[in-house]
Amino acid sequence: MDAMSSGKKYGPTFIHRTISELCEQRGYKTPSLSWVKTNYYKMLPLVTANRCGNDEQTYNELPYAGILRASAPGGQWQIDGWRLPFYMEGFRTLTLFAVMDAHSGRIVGYYVDHTENTETILKGIENAVHNTGMLPREIVSDNHSFNQTKEAENFKEALVKMGCTWTVTQNPRHKGIVERSFGTFGETFCKPMYGYIGQGIRSRRANSRTSQDLVTKYTRSGGWLTEDQIKLIAVQCVEQYNSTCIGKRTESPDAIYRKTDNIGIPVDFIHRITLFTRKGLYKVKKGQINIERSGTVYEYQLSAEQFAKLNGKTVAVRYVDRDMIYLFDEKTDESLGSVPRKRYAHGAICDQTQEDIEILNKHKGRLNGIKAAIKRRQDEITERAVAIDPEAAYAMNPKLTPKNIIESMKASGRRISEARRLGVNPEYVTNMPVFSEVATHSPEDGKTKRDKGSPFAPHDHKIKTYK
Template sequence: MLTSGHIINYDSELLLSQDYILDMKATDYNYLRVAKSRANKTGGTWKHEQLLNRCYFYYTALPANVRNMLPTRQSLQAVAITYSNDVQTIINTARTEGYKQLLSIYSRNMELAMSAAVVTEASRYCQQNGISFKKSAFFEKLATEINLQGLKYLPKTWRNLRDKVREYTEGTAINELVNTKNEGNANRATYKNNDLLKGWLLELMDTQRNYSHAFIYRKIRLLCSQYNLKECPSPRWVSDACGSSEMNFLAQQRYGAGSRFNNKYRGYTPMQSAIYAGDCWQIDGTRVNIIDHRGTYTDRNGKKVTGQKFLYIVAVRDVMSGMPLGWEYCYEENAQAVINALAAAVRNTGYLPYEFIYDRFPGHNTAEWAWIEGQMRTKGVIMTVSHDPNAKANIERWFGTLQDVFMMNSDLYYGQGVRSTRRWAHRSKEYVTAMRQWAIKNGFNFDDAIRETDGFLDAYSNTPYSNYSRKFANIEQTPAQLHETSDKPNTYPVQLHEFCYMFGIRKEVSIRNYMIQTQIDNAPYYYGIDECEVAERYTGVKLTNCFDYDDYSRVHLYDGAQYVGSFDAITPAQRFGPDKDMRAVGKLKAINEKMESHRAKRKQAIHNRKEAAMPTEPEEVSPEIGILTAGRIPKYNYEDAETAFQKEEWAAETEETNIRNQY
């Protein structure tokens, strides 16, 4: 049995040689040759390394049936020979012994000699162990270790490092392969503090024409010749100077405001997210990136047109939980789509948010949106209008998440926006063509597109963040759960009648015969007014009645902005046919009896108050006092006093006359 050198521990891994596996009859040579070829392409089982002029297989990468035919891992470990990491051995040898032979070549430069010694030791190792320069594994490990130990003057990539080792092995002198970079080049020092060149460079960079480095070099070369300067900087110096932190800071407007190339020079204030659900809602619209469908729509001239259209969605999203609360499907963003999406969000949640962020969408200046905006402000909602996409960054990023995580799984998804440059941004032209042909053949339409998109939204709402988000890897809850369980201390509750007043149908009506009669979609509807005070006060008065779009069974009355009451529909009585239904008669009779009872009580109450207000029998007032207190006593008392005074006066005059007549 083969043992010595055929079972080794290398890099804390147990490795078995190919000869040992064949000797143990665990498999045959032909199968092993095919398995090695497959492992080189796909990895997985039969992972192997070329070490010590032998092919070794990782014990952990052997198939289970092969391991069962071999001794146990403990038995193999007991006889295994341990080898240290060859890469570390090469570098340690170069740093302790190998560099001494090269000091004379590099003028006693110890760091340079050590780096050169690594190349010579690596070349010697490759020759001794038969390592092929066509294989990358050894050179990748060597390059990684060199970078970890911070050795200078050596390439950072394994390919360049391999080329140097190979060239040395083929006979190239070591001092031609390893030397100081740009030795003897004084360009950097010569022009470092040249204010004239720096000024020209800044003028050319600071313009928003965004010149290339080659163009700037040619301009500087021309200026140098015009000013008779003896030396001109090299293209490399110009390129390095343009890429320096100092120049990029000074010429940060080179790419224009808002460019991703100068975003690190813009002021930034860290922001926290919303603390509670309902603290902030954001609304925006976007195209749903699934294949187009045949649909009928109204064009800008008001004509109905049939053609291929893409589905559009306007969505309201809660900032704290990320939950989409309401949405509307359409072919383009407009005021009605925005209002419908907002109405769906309010209906689903039963409240208005503390703050609502939106942009100036098409139709923001219509009367319909002005009404909604005014009502929300009246309720106390902070209405924030922003033109900057960063103000609605949460919902903008959410659209990207829908595409990358949830739409990607759909056969109908065609890819990201046309400006995306990611490798996986778009599906192939051939695939999209086949997908469109399938859609046309199977009659893919507006309703089908809605069902597909509803699936995306449902999957997002009920998938924990930790399933796909690195930022929220510790959040095991779904957006729906976060919104449901969160406190909502800053929201404004909305009752049904308030919702209908804000978003529903509003019409002017009058109460007559203890009913409201109105027409909706050319169909008559009747609503019984069973509140006596409302009938007494508002019969014949113009009121505003409000309906829920989805439920005409109840009407809500408003006197201006003041809520009056809500009343149920009454189905007209059917006197004829098999569907005879006279229940409305009983309902209206009950309302009439209720009104008659209320009327009688009101009349009796008024009569009782009148009796209580009747004046009592007046007290006697002397005529003199009555005349003197005119305006301070009841008028009838004053009239009685004046009458009595007149009678007394007339009686006195008669008496005097009679006395004179006696004489």
């Protein structure tokens, strides 16, 4: 048993020779090879974990629970990557990252790239959300290095907020639907395609490897497939897989998916932007946000309402393309609206078109709107202060009114003497035209008070006659 437990997987012949040497050293009768073989096979179940590894014992020796599929579309997605069995020049391959609905077996989203990296995973899941308009109740993945990245941490936090659970498993049976489907995908749909090189040396399927003669033809000069060609093959294979009855099932994955109501979590456009578009932090300056990429500055001018709330503040920005950006609160990630790219108008009259005139008029309207929004905001604050204490609300006025030092000087003999020493006679100096320096807008400013007895004329109205 000791010899059998070695990870080197010693066979009966080596073990017989070793035991025989030990028996001779100690004066025991040496056993026969058949005796060693008989006990060897009896003890195999006892040493599987040490001999072959814990995974071999767990997945191939120990009993496993029966697991039913998700009861409806959107209940669970299983995700995994699979090497597409086609060679590009230099024996390079591409990876298909698939998102599979566990109820129907339908590939609801996928992406093809050189490796199964963070970008590939996020783009594959984004494609699934775009295609279905949903997030599932659960996403099941293996223990991929993606799970240790900062992007994954942020992504999973966002998923939890929306009600989706991310499950990491090391048990292939937990995501057995997508694992088994790749074998069928390769054997049934990839195999008929030009350039198919087999499903790899680790495959246990019979006839899973292409003959070396045929592989040589695929890999000679002019026989290699290009990256674009392999991606087109993947597109066709996914479409065929989803629309074909597979195995014992009497309907295609597409038909099964459409047959039952989706129980996933609806995702609108803004939530999809929040989930899959990386955000950057930008400060709003002069009512606009500038984003520099590859030496080019892209300008986005806020509306009057956005200006009043966000000018001078830092916001989170996401965008799908350069024509429109989406603003979010820096801390809560709450949506703050969208901003289109700034449009420019010709300054020279000879170059101006009707479109240029419209741009300039809209800009003038935006400026007026900003000023009006500022006044409305001042009104709101003043009204709130008046509601609390009308006197206190206006207590700042005298504090910000400069003192008339002329009158106070006339009441102080010492100051009069100092003034006369400087050649100034205070008695002949006129008072300063002091006024309140409060510059904020008040709701009462510009409003005319009317006499209760006359609804048409103000109280101080006077009729003037002109000759």
